[in-house]
Amino acid sequence: SFETKGEKAIVRFENVPTELIGRGNEVKEFEAAGADRKFYPAKAVIKKNTVEVKCKQVSRPVAVRFAFSNAPQPNLFSKEGLPVTPFRTDDW
Incomplete structure (x- = not known):
């Protein structure tokens, strides 16, 4: 699911059994x-x-x-090691 709170967008992964992990120093590929x-790196x-x-x-x-x-x-994965697939919340 997707929601916004002020300057933040919050993406909830309801199909992840435990939690998400990032491999590396920071999670990449979000815009x-x-x-x-207009999309910008985030x-x-x-x-x-x-x-x-x-x-x-x-x-x-x-x-x-x-x-x-x-x-x-x-570099975003489930704790079980499954990669998060590309997605978008818009339909433009």
Whole structure:
């Protein structure tokens, strides 16, 4: 599921049995967009089975994308080692 709280977008992974993990120093491949529909690279923080996404250029996110490029190198996994597949919350 996807919701926004102020300057944060919160993505909840309901099908993850335990929690999410990032491999490396930070979770990569997240982008956020505001009402102007322009996507910018975003910072992501894992909290159990949710990811909080923030972006300097977007004060009120309306959409999030993950690993949405031609050659993504995502590093977000379930604790069991399964990769999170690319997704988008918009339909533009």
